[in-house]
Amino acid sequence: MYTNQYFFCPYPMNQDAYLSFNSSWRNITQKFASFSGTVTMIEDFYTGQNDSSMGCYKFMSLENVDMGIANFIISPETYFVNHAVIELGDKVTGFYDANAPIPLIYPPQYRAIVMSKNTESENVTVDYFNSELISSDGNLKLNIAPSTEVILTNDQIFNRYPGNRNLIVVYGSTTFSIPAQTTPYKIIVLC
Structure with missing residues (x-):
């Protein structure tokens, strides 16, 4: 009974305008997202690769009063603003690709692109x-x-x-x- 139903729009639809809207919408979508919090844990992250990568990846956990906990995977490609060394108790912000797939786990786990130590002057x-x-x-x-x-x-x-x-x-x-x-x-x- 309902197998051959199609969406019907009673108004003429300009396909070029529709495509233009969609492409401009995609251009303004934010690619980066961030999470700020206090560093509660830093430890080595095992990637499952050979022994040469041991110690090169870190697992950093941030805690925020409003948003809870988020974990970041720090790779050798992660950029640290001002080349800051992050330690337990530091207030930091981690930036990640908002369009990248993430595992559906709690707390969320992101691949860090940029890490920044929070200061009042910057x-x-x-x-x-x-x-x-x-x-x-x-x-x-x-x-x-x-x-x-x-x-x-x-x-x-x-x-x-x-x-x-x-x-x-x-x-x-x-x-x-x-x-x-x-x-x-x-x-x-x-x-």
Whole structure:
């Protein structure tokens, strides 16, 4: 009885506009997500590979009063902002790929892309910034000054315009405008 039912739209549908909407929606979706908390555990993570990788991967557990617990897998590719050494009791923020599949376990477990030690004088965000240096969620606009350090993850100078890229941005205060504007101390380009 219900086997041959199809969705019917009584209004003409412009397929080009629909595809344009879908592609623009995908462009503004945030790729990175974060979790902030206090480090409660750091230990070696066994990857199941040969003995040469033993000790190269870490398992870090963060606890947050509001959101509970989250675990991060730290690999040799994980970037630590300011090359900070993280210890038990430090307040940190872990950034991960929001589009990556995660195991359905509690507490959640993420592969860390960037880790940052939280300080009162610096803010850190990881996001895609467009050609006008506005973040993918439209909440932050970067104003580059001559004093802004623009580098790669290996600390080499990046001598191109950093727009239309995934960036790690280290900055201080922001304006109260929409989007908030800031002049970053440092921009690390994720190539």
